[in-house]
Every structure is written in structure tokens, then in C-alpha cells.
Amino acid sequence: PVLPEGWTAEKDFKAVGEVSAATNRSIEPVGPHFLAHARRKRHRRTFSEDDRI
């Protein structure tokens, strides 16, 4: 959509809401993508850190 006239925000970004509640489930510990997830979680890495390794 086109920016309405007079719309301003600090650094052009405005957070309005929050993500609604999540449900706790368990991921099936299977497959290459899970193993990558487990690696990130165990080493407390973020996606971008993981990408660089």
C-alpha cells in the first residue's frame, strides 16, 4: 500500500502490536533441519551466527 500522507515514525518503523500467545509443543527430533535446530539451541546461536559457520 501507498504510504499515507503525514505518516511518520522514528527510523520509519513503528511497532504496534505483539505476537499473540504461542502454544508449547515438542518438535520431532528427526531430520537434518531438526539437527540444525538442535545445534543452534545447544550452542545458543542465532540464525545469522549459524550461517557464518
Added chain:
Amino acid sequence: MSDDESQSRVAIGISFGNSYSSIASTNNDGNTIVIANEDGDRQIPSMLSYVSGEEFHGQQAKSQLVRNPTNTVAYFRDFIGQDFKSIDPTPCSGSAHPKAGSDGATFNIKDTEEDSENTRTISEITTRHLKRLQTSASDYLGKGVNAAVITVPTNFTDKQKEALTASAKEAGIEVLQYIHEPVSAVLAYDARPDAKLSDKIVVVVDIGGIRTDVTVIASRGGLYSILATAHDYDVSGAQFDQALMDHFAKEFIKKHKTDPREDKRALAKLKLESEAVKKALSIGTNASFSVESLVSGIDFTSTINRTRFELIGNKYFASISRLALSAVEKAGLDPLDVSEIICSGGSSHTPKVARSLQSAFPEGIPVLAPATSPTSLNPSELAVRGAAIQASLISEFETEDIDQSTHPMVTAAPHLGKAIGILSISGDESSGVFRPLVEAHTPVPVRRTAQIAVPREGGDVLIKICEGVSQIKVSTPAPQPKAEKKDDEDEDSDEDDSEDEPEEVRERVWKAETVLSEAALRGVKKGAKVEVQLDVAADLSVRVTLRQVGDKGGKGLIGNIKGSAKENGHAS
């Protein structure tokens, strides 16, 4: 492959079923091979039989069900690690009966040369079965197999797993990991080289010999979460066989005035041949049934075509579809939310099963079974293939690493309740079009990137990130002018055709809800595209990165939406 000096691990995938087991291995090229045993079977009956001290396994043991039923052990997987009170011995009616032992089920069988019965525990039987599977795999691979990933049903308890681990250890097999049968099936499909990862809801219908399991799985970027499961012990391949048995028995009675089902041996023969007929009808449209000396020396031959079989088995096929639909409902989903249906298990070869699922679910949802999809994999091999793939992934890991990675601390993750996406076309939530970027049921942390088109004229653009929910829109199309009724009244009762009542059209639509953030991207070129990247962290904070595609110089725009929990430090 470099073998570790201290202990070289050779791991395979094992699918251990009540009726059949299979073994598979992944070779150096990354291809998964389902291993045939020395009888040439890839689906190896989970049966053991003893004749004067000699052990028979698999198909050879299965043939002994006729002559030597009391020394043949079958359908025992679900007894492992169970109290005797909680097991259902019905499937064992044609083989050795389970007896109550101090620690679960036992079998009294003559398994030595002496003519005396020995009491063997369920764990001993399991060990012997696994040992035979291990031998077959070792012979094929030319090296001793000492580890495995084993598939189990989703309702297999920890106690059962412990018991199975102990039995496997006795057989010299280290169980690296237990994985759930339906998840293994999804992995088998996702591991194909041409498979594309996507966010989808998969329903796995696993029709086994004596049980049917339906599992609804959210597949999100290769991460699988089980949303709902349903188990049914009353409808399975055995009922398909039963339908055929009854059919042929009635035919036999008509000719010879005796019921072969009343004689134990005749019943066993009838059962074996009915299963063979069922399998033949999955491939051809006609099958012949023939048993030598069925009852009192009478040979019996007959034929049946597929249509007839589909007619007599229809109620079972329909109840499998109902089970699948109820599992979807249990997951809080609509059939329209389902992206694909995977048919697994030996009885999924029956064409009508897949077609009945296809018609029970909304049109266009692919049913991956041989009858409905030319690219489907063999349903009997799905679980074992997934296990072999998983085995190849983790066989190099230290046991401690595997345990830590599969620990609940790692597997437990918040899953998004609602989808997060972009509102396009209009800035107003009510009239805009919501495009999901991260679907509901996605575990966090997660990162998703998408490119969106901006208004044609370019300029300054407003980008709104919203939460959205999918809804089912029911609309009734304007009734079509009815064809004039003929004068002569048709007696046929099938009047309620779809022509008569206008059918409701149900479709899945997205509805934008809470706005999470607004951002302005200024001076966007004509016809350009904007790349939107969402990083949802474990604390539900969202990092939004906006960048004009092709705009190398500009760093783009980065904004953070605070999560409900404390904000995580992000390395940028």
C-alpha cells in the same frame, strides 16, 4: 567413510511392526536401500517358528502357521514392555498364545529338539527377531551391524522403549534413537532429491496389519510437530483379509456344505491365501484364490475381481477415511487446511483405500499412494526409509550428543498460535489481502523471507506486518435453474444427486487480525519488489528487515517488535 578406531558403528534403520518388519541402509551416495533378507523379502513377517529345534523366521515362519501354529510366535510387537493385563491377544488366536509371566507376556513353545515346552519371555522373542534382522542386514552390507534407529508408533510408552532397548542390546544392537513411524514416513518423502521444503500440514495414514494410525503433522521448514494422533485397532489390513475370507468361505459352503472357518488348519490356510489375494488385487484387477486340501481333502479354487473386493471391503475403507477426518478435527483443523495425505503401511497398497481418502477430503489435496499418485513411494517402505536416513544422519554422533539433542529441553519449543504475514493491496486490515509469511504451528525461533510486489507507481510505501488466521468461507452459489422434471417418475431412490441441491462451496481464506508493525520504505522504484524478512525469536519478539530487491547499497530498514518475554540480544 572413516571408521573410528575404538568402535566402528554400522547403523541401519529398522521398522519393527506387529505384522512385518523391514531393514534399510543408506549408502555412500546417499541413496536409501531397503534390504531384502535371504528369502528375498523386503517386508519380513515379524514371526518366529520352531520345528524340532530349528528356528524359522519371516516368511518361512509365516508358512508354519498352518502346520505348526502353537510353536509359531506372531504379532508380538505391541506386547513389549506391557503388563499382561493391558495387552490384546486377539491377533495371536492363530499362533502361540501369550501367557501371563512375571514381567509381561510369555510364550510356551517347543523351541529345542526335546519335546518339551519352554517359556520364553516377550523380550527373548524380541531379541531373537531383531537378531535375525541384524544378521540379514549384516550379510547384505558385508559388515556387522551394531546400531539402529527403530521406528515406533506415537503411543509407544517410555516403558515399552526401555524394554525394546534392552532386547535390542541383547541382540547386540545399540538403539541410537526411536523415531515415530509417521514422522519417519514424512522424512522419507522430504529426503527425496526433488522434494521441496515447504510449510505444510501432512496427514499420515498408516494402515498396518492389525492397527491403523492417523497422525496430523505440521511440517515447517523441515521441522515436524505432531498436532494430533488417532489409533484404531479395529480396522486394518486384517479386516480386509477377513472380508475376503468370509467371501471365499461362503462360496465354499455353497459348494461343499462345510465351513472352512470352523477348522483351525483350514482357517489358517484361508487366511494366508486371502492375504495373498488382497495383495494381488492391489496390482491386478483379477486374482485367483486356490488352496490345496482346504477342508477334508477338498481343493478349492476361485477367482475374484477388484470391484467385488472393493464392494465387500467398502465399510472398512470408509471407516479409515472417517478416522483420518476425525484426526484432522482433533488437531483443530479443517480438511481444507491439509496440504497432503501420505498413505503408509502395507495395506495402503489397496487402491480403494487411497481413492476413498481422496474423495473424503476436499478436491485437489494430493493423496500419496500408488493408486493416486504416480510419484508416490512404496507405502510399505516409508517408515524404514526414514529410519535409515535418520540413522545415517546421526551415526557419526556420540551417544551423548544424540541424547542431548533429543532431550525435551531441545525439542520443546513455543509454536506460533497464529500466522504472521504482510498486508498488501490496502492498508486497512478489513479490505487488505493477507499474505502469510510464517504459518501458525511454526516453532520459534524461525526466519522466513519473501518478496512482495509494491504498488506499480513506486514511491513511498507502507508495509504492515500483521497476524492472520485462516478461516473457512462457506458460500452457496446461486441456485441453477433446475432441469425440468420428466413426466415419468423414476423409482430409483438416488434422487439426492448433487444436481438437486446447490452444493456449498467451502474455501480457505486468510483474515488479517492484529497489526504488529508499520514501516515506511521511501523512494521505491517503479515495479520494484521488496524483500521482507521476519526473524521470530524464542521470546516471540520479531525482527523485521525490509530491503528493496536489487538495492545493494542501502542497508534497508530494520525494526524490532518486542516479544512478550524479555528481549534477546541479537547479533547483527
